Ligand SMILES: Nc1ncnc2c1ncn2[C@@H]1O[C@H](COP(=O)(O)OP(=O)(O)OP(=O)(O)O)[C@@H](O)[C@H]1O
């Protein structure tokens with residue numbers, strides 16, 4: 001019952017303390033983490049946006065350079081000069097020497113015929129009149145194609161410029177090395193999950209992506225989501241992983257440079273932080289839990305001990321009160337009984353005298369009379385012994401104060417009982433501390449206590465056994481233990497042995513007052529008698545006597 005109460009209390013205290021102390025810690029940890037995650041995400045977006053823009057600028061520059069050199073060549077050379085393929089080849093070399101990445105160069109006349117060509121394919125004589133790009137370059141004056149297969153069955157794109165000479169249009173057209181071009185784009189594919197590619201307005205790949213699809217295939221990306229110059233969107237990639245897509249339109253607004261990456265890869269610092277945070281919080285939680293459990297247990301165990309002590313103290317107080325009340329009553333009763341006993345004894349003496357007379361001697365019941373009188377005397381004697389004990393206790397309630405050597409008193413007591421013990425083959429061992437001080441007290445009373453305890457021990461053993469008596473000083477008290485190897489005491493006995501008239505001895509043998517008187521004497525001295533069973537066998541009575549230093553005379 002009580003244990004349950006303590007356990008509940010302990011559980012409640014622990015739970016409350018944990019909630020109150022852990023909640024702020026966890027809330028703080030979570031808030032910090034989410035704040036940091038938000039910041040990290042923002043930074044990551046910023047970073048990828050910047051990369052897309054920078055990369056687009058690099059691609060624009062690349063294209064601008066190529067277009068510029070093409071324009072310069074068209075401006076500085078005539079159609080007639082260039083349809084001589086030797087001249088065209090020289091121009092081609094110059095272009096590659098200054099800008100590079102040109103695969104071929106060709107001159108197309110106003111009706112779409114490829115008039116001169118330098119490059120790996122045999123394109124001379126081909127006609128482009130029907131092709132949409134030819135029309136566009138004639139109208140607009142310049143042109144950049146999407147990537148396409150064309151006659152050469154390989155993805156590539158071209159740039160072309162138109163010039164007029166003598167009312168005749170002609171076109172200078174160059175193919176850009178797809179490998180060189182792709183290299184530039186690919187340089188932006190970083191990390192484990194990073195990708196970079198170009199798509200046109202219809203979402204057709206212009207360069208080879210790293211993960212999804214191939215050149216001239218269609219992307220899953222909706223290009224209309226990318227407005228303005230640079231746009232960052234978050235969406236799941238075809239494998240279901242969350243990705244950041246940054247798209248930057250090139251200057252001609254036809255091609256979109258896309259850089260994408262899984263944000264988690266970019267947020268490695270976040271994970272490092274999370275690890276550290278989890279580690280610190282776990283450590284904190286463990287420390288808080290351990291201290292809470294430890295301190296609560298300590299507090300509860302102190303509480304239990306204090307409660308226990310209070311219960312014991314209460315029991316002791318009740319016992320003392322009870323014994324004191326009983327003592328007063330017993331002394332009164334004893335006094336009242338003493339007089340009738342004296343009268344009975346006197347009258348039995350008289351009866352005995354009468355029986356000695358001649359007339360009674362002849363009576364046939366004379367033997368019966370004598371036996372009865374003897375019985376009466378025996379029982380009166382027993383009653384007198386009880387009364388004597390009780391009165392002795394009552395009288396001695398006011399102890400005399402003299403110098404008492406406790407060890408000496410023990411020795412004297414043992415001397416009195418030695419013979420009785422030896423007859424019963426009981427060995428009395430003594431182990432007395434030498435440094436016990438002389439105290440102020442009543443030696444006769446103390447001796448009565450030891451006498452009671454040691455003779456009880458002898459009686460308990462019966463025959464064949466040992467008694468140990470030891471004394472020592474502990475702080476301000478003298479502690480005397482009387483230990484026997486008799487049968488020990490049941491719990492029920494332990495509760496009752498200090499009550500007056502409680503005895504287990506056969507009637508006539510014990511009054512049951514020995515321990516009661518001893519208890520009263522020691523209590524008066526401010527000390528205590530306690531009893532416990534030994535671990536192995538028998539009982540031990542412990543007498544504690546406070547040290548009262550005698551006044552100097
Ligand atoms: N050392 C002991 N071992 C076992 N039981 C004991 C011991 N000392 C006392 N008792 C028990 O306590 C009872 C009460 O003891 P107490 O000294 O008060 O009375 P008593 O010895 O029976 O009678 P009296 O002291 O008048 O001879 C004893 O009868 C005995 O049963």
Ligand SMILES: [Mg+2]
Pocket residue numbers: 452455456510514515
């Ligand atoms: Mg006794």
